[in-house]
Amino acid sequence: MRIAIASGKGGTGKTFLAVNLALKAAETQTTLLMDLDVEEPNGGIFIQADAADVHKVTRAIPIWDPGACNLCGKCISWCKFNAIIKLGEMILVMPPLCHSCYACSELCPMQALPMEQQSLGEIRHLKLGKLDFTESKLDIGLEQSSPLIERTLEFADEHFGDKELQLLDSPPGTACAMVSAVKTVDYVILISEPTPFGLFDLNLAVETVRQLGLPFSVVINRDGIGNNDIYKYLEKEKIQLLAKIPHQREIAEMYSRGEIIYQQVPAVDEALNQILSKIRSLS
Amino acid sequence: MRIIFTSTGEGWDAKIDPRFGRTDYILVYDEEKDELVAHDNREIMEVAHGAGPKTAQKIHEFKADVLITGNGPGGNAAGILKTMPLKIFIRAGGMSIREAYEAYKDDALEPGA
Amino acid sequence: MKEIVIISGKGGTGKSSICAALAYVAKEELVVADCDVDAADLHLILNPKNSEVQDFYSGVLAEIDPDKCIACGLCQQICRFAAIEPHEKTYRVIDLECEGCGYCYYVCPQDAITLIDQNVGKFLISDTRYGCTLVHAHLGIGADNSGKLVAKVKSEAKTRAKTEQKAYILADGSPGIGCPVIASLAGADYVILVTESSKSGLSDLKRVQELVTKFQIPSACIVNKADINPGVTSDIHKYLAKNKIHHMGDIPYAEDFHKAIAMGRCLIEENETRWLPIFSEYWHDIKEKI
Known part of the structure; x- marks a missing residue:
């Protein structure tokens, strides 16, 4: 019960x-x-x-792989929670805003945002x-x-x-x-x-x-x-x-x-x- | 030097917006060219969460040396600003842009964390 | 114009009782903003009327068009929130589970999914029986308060204060330590922390002061029910002194709080001789500090 x-x-x-x-x-x-x-x-x-x-x-959070990324910026437009931003040639994921929906990770054409377990x-x-x-x-x-x-x-x-x-x-x-x-x-x-x-x-x-x-x-x-x-x-x-x-x-x-x-x-x-x-x- | 102000309006007489992430305008002053350019940031009103990081990203694009604002930025935005070679001054809320700039020149502004 | 936030x-x-009493004292000088949208109670004392009502939208929900859906099941496979279920040969979205991430919308091969702006509640600007304007909001069920809603309540209060030529905004801040309280604090000139004399009161005070420190806003504290636990009250006083938080005063445990609320009144209306001097003094103190 x-x-x-x-x-x-x-x-x-x-x-x-x-x-x-x-x-x-x-x-x-x-x-x-x-x-x-x-x-x-x-x-x-x-x-x-x-x-x-x-x-x-x-919980799983996307981690940016600079070696694989071509900086196309699509992940930023996909993320409905504003959890990804681009600073010059750097992609930044903000864990407090991420909802672990996997969209950016699985849709990324370069597989540059693999999901990794991070402390919650x-x-x-x-x-x-x-x-x-x-x-x-x-x-x-x-x-x-x-x-x-x-x-x-x-x-x-x-x-x-x-x-x-x-x-x-x-x-x-x-x-x-x-x-x-x-x-x-x-x-x-x-x-x-x-x-x-x-x-x-x-x-x-x-x-x-x-x-x-x-x-x-x-x-x-x-x-x-x-x-x-x-x-x-x-x-x-x-x-x-x-x-x-x-x-x-x-x-x-x-x-x-x-x-x-x-x-x-x-x-x-x-x-x-x-x-x-x-x-x-x-x- | 390029100096950024969070602002409630467009010119020298506008007031510093005490909010960082949800500031209405971002003003960029280029000292060498003596040119003050206003960027409308009011679309930020539509952002439910993560306003601070969005504004921080814009500030990065403007490539400034100094940021003058009111309250300090929140945790997410503060982390992003730390990655930039940027001097931050706070507690200028309520001053006009001109007053804030003069205070900065006189070393009278409080440095932010 | 100065913005005072009570959290x-x-x-x-x-x-909220303290906020209402301050609003009573300073009614000529301020606009009130209720940012405690999850438990918006101020209106029960201020009796808003002639409200100007607007719908408030935040976030999106996915919706599947059954005529376009070919039941490939891709959306259900990729949804991490188990928000999509089979329904009459196609699929449908369980609204309560949908996070509005848009992943299904991006992958649907038939463009059968649309993202609908979510109406999460109402936003109101009202007259009150004190004469001051109240800006407040009502959230729908399961809807989350957000920085966006709090920011809107506050910016509307600011616009009102400007047109009405009021010098202050008094905001009843959001609880917790998340995005809404951050939005409550952003732009504040002064923060008043209300705590109670209990172990949980002290530990919650410390958590919220950490946030205030991050924003570097000057703060003051009122200790309510101060005689309930003298030991904890003295711990709170020490904490305030150590962290340079202005100690505005202690309020002893008082039945007037409940009695006033029960009558839909503020403390001062309940017992003017007792409470008017206290809150006038608080208000004076606040103005002096700003």
Whole structure:
């Protein structure tokens, strides 16, 4: 069972829920948590172990062969991502802009742009009892999240396919990176908060998962702030409200210290129980 | 010396465009010929990603010795500019081209990385 | 005209609330640009009306003409994104998977493939209830924010500021460290970093400051929820001092942030006695520093 925890915007408690849910689930079942917020992964602040193994992730990039090139410049006009430029008699490929589509490499009449594997980022893996945790991080200067997210999911299939529960802490927003992470899962849990900002962003996230045809339900964080509009929205849209996590200043304080919360706050523990019983009913 | 300015307009009174990659115009001043030529760069608005490298490529074609701009170029463009024998000065945003040129002559501009 | 950009590495730090409060204080002097297109929330407080709406296009998607397609399958073979699938004896493009690289278009022997400009969202110029103009955008689902869109929002804001003779542009910047945030920073005269007192707040602040340093733009920082974790707050203060980032001030954890948003108001409208002096002071500080 693979489940994504997602939200329309950042800062709604996505990592908080993913980390606490994973640790709680791992008390009784083998669990994998993947932090796929590859631009700014923060799950590692909360889950720490003495030893971590690091896996390098690569992808194919065209490498210019000056000996073969006749400087015809066709590659530059083919590349829709402006990843190739010509400086005098030199062709320059810019890895941050390249989408690894192979067009320039395979269409080049001189075969002067062979594809080679280049570093994309890394996956840090660590183990804590029944929990396996991976954190993927893009190399500095690179900015396309989707390829690393896809590699991480493949990595998970290869090494952790046997885990009873696989949780994804997906990238925020509803753009390409979030879609890449979410489209492979069995179920999505959306987290939001009861404010007009939360409602607006939840609505975008709901439209996205609906368009992907995925089953989903919603967890409301910081219940008690704001107003009831989000609950009216859920009712009107016939969306299941899976759990509410109350708004308490002490939760924010514990979180800011990088602490695990459910063992300290019974209301959070209760919410996690509701979410886990839903998850277990799915399989 | 050939000096390049990122600019919001065409002549000496135009302002330095603080943006590097997405600058509206590229102005090239040839000191020997005392000639200021403006190149319209506004097609860059249609570029979704990679505006910096595109503008850097143009600057390479203009074969200048000095670049005067506002904010520093982004990472991709900075890497390309490093391959050129080019002196970069920044923080001239808001000055007119003339003011920026005079400041350069007076050694009053801040060198860029 | 000066451009001030507010950014924060992570979401939920109160960036948009702070942006709205500054807009309230300086409404006579500025045009607001919402470049946080992925989570464009400012309009929920500023209540835009009389919007001038334009479609926004970015990138392309491939489309196969089934009448011209001879089902040779070459496009499917070369597509690295598995975006082409057999469909009713020919092939079709799965829009959500297509990266718009154009490779299939270049190789199709029948010219059966066209590249269609992709409508990724809407771009709006609006009046607001504060009286200042708001330039903002709404992206379609799965569409990526881009440097192009951010640059357009900002350049439109600049044009407006010129015609309205406003001295400042206040931009709510994009999150993350990619192309959109680079476009948010390009051309900025001053950057305000909003962070929160938490371990993730500090690590995200460091990531985003690296970018600001690259552009060599002077920056200042507001630490929100500063009393949540005094230890981290003091680490943030040390970091600011060490990196020569002007420390504008600390804001204690305040329920007013949520209350104000819930009412569709900014902090100052929620509690004028408490917040007006703080944000007037911030605005004064910003103008002095520029």
